[in-house]
Amino acid sequence: MDIKSNQSTDSRPDGDRILDAPYVFTDIPMYLEQLKNERSWVKNDRNAITIYKSDKITMVLSALKQDAVINNHSIAEGLSFQVLSGELKVETEGRVFYTTPGQMMTFHAGIAHSIQATSDADIIITTFKS
Template sequence: MEVKHNDSTINRPWGERPIDAPMVPIDLHAYTQQLMLEESWQKNDRNAITVFKTDQLTIVLMALHAGTETTPATVEGTGVMTLQMLDGDIAFSAGSDTVELSRGQMVVLHEHIPFRIKAKQESVCLLTMTRENNNNKDIPSPLH
C-alpha cells in the first residue's frame, strides 16, 4: 500500500501529515487546537482539515464560528455521510427537516439529499463521507 501525505502549505505550515496509510492515528484534540491557531480561523467563519482520505472514505474535522451557515450541499455518488458533534451546537437541515445537534450527537445522511449546517455557537464537528468503490474518483467535500 502506498502511503499518502498532505504536504505543508503557506496556510498550514506545520509539515506534512499522513492521510492514508495502513494505520493512521488521528489526534482530534491536537487537530482542533491547530485549526484554532491558524490564520484561516481568525479571518474566516470556518476552518477545516482533512484527516483521512481514500477513494472510499474521507474524514474532515471542521470548526465553525457562531452564526456560520454553510451553503446548501449534497453528498454525491453512492455513499453516506455522518456528522458527529465534538463540541458546540448546530442546526442541521436536510430536505425539509432540521435537527439540533450538540456534543456527543450525530446525524447520518444518504446521498443526493440537500443539507446545510448553521452553527448556533462556536462548534467543532467530524464529517465522514463514504463512497462505494464503483469508480476511482475522489470524494468531493460538500463544504468547501
C-alpha cells in the first residue's frame, strides 16, 4: 500500500500530514485547535481539514460558526456526519432534524439536504463510494 500525504501550503504551513496508510492516527482536539487558529476561521463562517482520504472514503473535520449554512447540498457519493459539539438543524426530504453531540446522520448518494449550525459546532464528515 502506498502512503499518501498532504503537502503544506501558504494557508496551512504546518499542513503536512498522512492521509492514507495502513493506519492513520488522528488527533481531533489538535486539529480543531489548528482550524480555529487559522486565518480562514477568522474570515469565514467555517473551516475544515481532510483527515483521511482513500479511493473510496474521505473524512473531513469541520468547524462551523453559529448560523453557517450549507444549502441544498447533494453529492454523487454517500455522506454521513457525526456531531462532536454544538447543534445542527438538518432539512431533507421535507423533514427537519436537530442533531447534537454523539449523534450522526447518513445520506445515500444524491439525497439533497441543508445543514445550519444553530450554535458553533464541530463535525466529522465522511463521504463514501459504494
